[in-house]
Amino acid sequence: MADSLARTAPSRRELAMLWVVGAVVFFGLWQLVAGSGLVTRLVLPSPVDVVTACLRMIVQPFAGDTLQDHVLASLGRWGLGFSLAAVIGVPLGLAMGHWRLLDDMVSPVFEAYRYVAPLAWVPFAALWFGTGIGGPTMVIFAGAFAPCLVNAYRGAQLVERQLTEAAQTLGAGGPRIVREVLLPGALPSIVSGLRVSAGLAWQSLVGAELIVVSSGVGFVLVQGQSNLSPEIVMSAMLAVGVVGLLIDIALRAAERRVRRRWGQKQ
Amino acid sequence: MIKNGADRMNWRVLGPRSAGAAVVSWISRRTLTGVLTLIVLLLLWCLATDVTGIVDRQRVPSPTEIAAAARQIMFEGYAGGTLAMQAYHSVRLVFLGFLVAIVSGVPLGLAMGLNPRFEALVNPAFLLVRPIPPLAWIPLAIVWFGLGDAAKILVIWFAAFVPAVINSHVGVRSVHPILIEAARVHGGTRRAILWDVVLPGAMPMIFTGLRLSLQASWTTLVAAELVGAFFGLGRVLMSAYRDIDPAMIATAMIAVGVLGAAMMKLLAMIERSVLRWRTV
Numbered sequence: 001m002a003d004s005l006a007r008t009a010p011s012r013r014e015l016a017m018l019w020v021v022g023a024v025v026f027f028g029l030w031q032l033v034a035g036s037g038l039v040t041r042l043v044l045p046s047p048v049d050v051v052t053a054c055l056r057m058i059v060q061p062f063a064g065d066t067l068q069d070h071v072l073a074s075l076g077r078w079g080l081g082f083s084l085a086a087v088i089g090v091p092l093g094l095a096m097g098h099w100r101l102l103d104d105m106v107s108p109v110f111e112a113y114r115y116v117a118p119l120a121w122v123p124f125a126a127l128w129f130g131t132g133i134g135g136p137t138m139v140i141f142a143g144a145f146a147p148c149l150v151n152a153y154r155g156a157q158l159v160e161r162q163l164t165e166a167a168q169t170l171g172a173g174g175p176r177i178v179r180e181v182l183l184p185g186a187l188p189s190i191v192s193g194l195r196v197s198a199g200l201a202w203q204s205l206v207g208a209e210l211i212v213v214s215s216g217v218g219f220v221l222v223q224g225q226s227n228l229s230p231e232i233v234m235s236a237m238l239a240v241g242v243v244g245l246l247i248d249i250a251l252r253a254a255e256r257r258v259r260r261r262w263g264q265k266q
Numbered sequence: 267m268i269k270n271g272a273d274r275m276n277w278r279v280l281g282p283r284s285a286g287a288a289v290v291s292w293i294s295r296r297t298l299t300g301v302l303t304l305i306v307l308l309l310l311w312c313l314a315t316d317v318t319g320i321v322d323r324q325r326v327p328s329p330t331e332i333a334a335a336a337r338q339i340m341f342e343g344y345a346g347g348t349l350a351m352q353a354y355h356s357v358r359l360v361f362l363g364f365l366v367a368i369v370s371g372v373p374l375g376l377a378m379g380l381n382p383r384f385e386a387l388v389n390p391a392f393l394l395v396r397p398i399p400p401l402a403w404i405p406l407a408i409v410w411f412g413l414g415d416a417a418k419i420l421v422i423w424f425a426a427f428v429p430a431v432i433n434s435h436v437g438v439r440s441v442h443p444i445l446i447e448a449a450r451v452h453g454g455t456r457r458a459i460l461w462d463v464v465l466p467g468a469m470p471m472i473f474t475g476l477r478l479s480l481q482a483s484w485t486t487l488v489a490a491e492l493v494g495a496f497f498g499l500g501r502v503l504m505s506a507y508r509d510i511d512p513a514m515i516a517t518a519m520i521a522v523g524v525l526g527a528a529m530m531k532l533l534a535m536i537e538r539s540v541l542r543w544r545t546v
Contacts, residue, residue, distance in 0.1 A: 010382050010386075014383070015382060015383070015386040016386075018383055018386035018387045019386045019387070019390060021387060022386060022387040022388060022390045022391065023390035023391075026390055026391040026394075042409075043409075101299065104295070104296045104299035104303075105299055105300070106303075107296075107300060108300035108301070108303065109307065115524070115526050115530075116519055116522055116523040116526070117484060117488045117522055117523075118485065119485060119488050119489040119492060120488050120492075120500075120518070120522045120523075121519075122492060122503070122507075123503050123504070123506060123507035124515055124516075124519075127325055127507065127510070127512060127515070202399065203399040203401055206401045206402050207489045207492075210404060210493050211489075211492050211493060218402075221402060221404075221405040222493075224405060225405035225406075225408050225409050230406060230409050230410075233405050233406050234406065236402070237398050237402045237403070238398075240398060240402045241394075241397040241398040241399075242397070244397050244398075244399060245397040248397070
């Protein structure tokens with residue numbers, strides 16, 4: 001266990017070998033247990049079953065649509081809720097960073113909201129906005145809002161005071177300072193907030209779809225569960241994981257670019 | 267939200283003998299504005315619901331209705347139990363799931379951080395599990411274990427496991443190599459280096475992971491109970507939604523928020539007492 005405390009660092013090649021061994025052992029064990037008949041397919045489908053179920057769902061519609069159409073439906077809701085959270089949260093956070101009165105007024109309300117789990121909004125969301133587009137969007141918004149606001153606010157506070165004061169001396173008003181000094185200054189922080197919030201939005205979306213919606217990957221999960229077919233549930237989980245991973249990779253790339261272009265010198 | 271020196275500006279003292287002055291002078295202006303805002307919002311809410319009734323009562327509950335709902339669930343019970351019973355049930359499950367996740371996740375993360383070979387061996391499986399949101403495990407848990415407690419604990423375990431592993435791993439990696447070198451030069455054995463240098467150094471990161479884990483556990487449990495449960499706060503939320511009882515929904519949401527906040531505070535207290543040596 002304490003091997004890294006020793007002097008022999010493993011070579012790249014050795015690590016790659018171990019990585020392959022780990023993957024083979026993992027999938028091999030899974031296949032072995034599933035294929036041995038110790039557990040039924042109702043409990044643990046083999047990896048091959050999962051992949052075939054996944055491929056079948058891409059070709060044949062399940063629960064009303066093909067897998068990729070379900071993913072697209074989910075992505076649409078995700079985009080709506082996430083952009084709403086960004087469009088409201090980022091400006092509000094920046095404004096709170098500039099006007100202290102607004103900060104003092106919004107902070108307690110925001111703290112109260114933050115402690116309620118996003119999924120607890122599902123009943124009200126369904127009651128207020130229905131279970132079609134509105135309700136899920138509100139749940140996604142509730143999940144994604146906090147990091148948008150917090151990171152814009154912290155970013156605005158990290159902007160050097162001299163910069164805002166210089167802008168003030170030169171006669172810039174509040175809104176202009178927020179737009180032209182705080183926004184570019186806080187941009188790196190905002191973008192990392194957006195990345196976190198995109199991930200949370202995707203998670204909340206899955207939750208909302210599990211409970212109230214009749215399309216999307218979350219719905220496939222529920223249908224697979226009520227059909228007692230774990231291979232479908234696992235394929236949907238795979239789809240959820242892959243899409244979430246792709247979103248994360250895309251936003252990480254965006255974050256790196258923004259940091260390089262706009263990051264303040266440390 | 268974030269306290270800095272300037273926010274602690276004191277309220278103007280009105281006069282040496284004014285009774286309120288002494289009180290006002292130690293309440294910061296920030297707190298005062300916050301409390302005033304909350305009071306104004308509460309009044310507006312009362313005005314819109316109880317007094318004028320502009321808002322549809324089937325959708326937005328009024329404060330008096332929420333108070334009535336809170337009394338009902340506290341004393342008579344709702345969805346199969348009183349508030350205390352439902353809350354106890356949920357908190358106990360979170361505690362169990364969280365405990366299992368710590369016991370399995372932190373050592374795994376530490377081992378991955380300490381030993382690159384072990385990390386390479388485990389990583390393929392971990393990378394497969396990691397991007398799957400904990401909520402997506404709920405249906406599989408139901409297929410495996412039904413709607414009972416075992417399914418909930420499994421889901422909470424998945425939710426809390428990943429942040430515990432990642433942060434323990436990062437924590438070990440963030441221990442400065444020079445510290446380990448120094449300990450070795452002074453003749454520290456591997457065991458001593460592990461216990462006296464690496465673990466304490468990783469502790470702050472581990473606690474960050476535990477905070478994330480706890481938060482994820484609570485959110486996930488509420489979701490799992492919403493999807494299907496016999497008991498618990500999520501069950502209360504779902505029953506209230508089916509009965510179209512907005513006051514009860516609001517009551518359950520408040521309970522979820524208060525309990526979540528209380529658990530985070532408790533963990534923060536534990537962190538402070540464990541990491542007493544920390545200066546920051």
